Amino acid sequence: MVFAGSVSVNEGLAALVCASLGTLWWWGVGRRGGVRFRFDRGTLRPIWRALRGLPRETVQVGGQLVRALRGGAGGGTTRERSASDFAWATPDGATAPAARAVGLLAASLAPDSYVLTLDRDHGTVVTHGLEEAR
Known part of the structure; x- marks a missing residue:
């Protein structure tokens, strides 16, 4: 409306x-x-950080797209990292499901990367990013 x-x-x-x-x-x-989501103050912090970085990362993606149009950029990379590298992937306590959900959303909110899988059994997080160096 x-x-x-x-x-x-x-x-x-x-x-x-x-x-x-x-x-x-x-x-x-x-x-x-x-699944019951219980939130506290710290649970939403990853979203605010992701929103603050959104303009900068949007400009970076714009540059990557321009390079791709010129034929000088690749298709990105897929990376597998330990879940212990991400604070949102291994939370404890009553707010753990909410913290994982918010962290996953925040990690995928960035325009140049997103989470493909979160494998808690094996302790890995697989992400895809446009930028080769990440």
């Missing part, structure tokens, strides 16, 4: 239907899924 520049009855009804469907989904699946 904000980006359309106008508000109409149809848009209001669509918002109401989407919110109702989201609530029903949460009630039917989210509450009965078995």
Whole structure:
């Protein structure tokens, strides 16, 4: 509604239907899924760090795309690292599921990289990044 520049009855009804469907989904699946997310102050820190770095990384990706258009950039790399290298991958306590979920989102929020897999059994995190040196 904000980006359309106008508000109409149809848009209001669509918002109401989407919110109702989201609530029903949460009630039917989210509450009965078995994973409860408990947040504390420190749980959301990775998101704020990722948002602060977003403009800089967006400019870097723009440069990489320009190099790719000129034929001078590769397709990126896939790296496997130990989960102990990432504070969000090995949290403890009641907020551990929420900390893992927020950390995973923050790590994938960067425009030049994202997490492919988090294998807690083997203790590895596989990421893909556009920049070769990372």
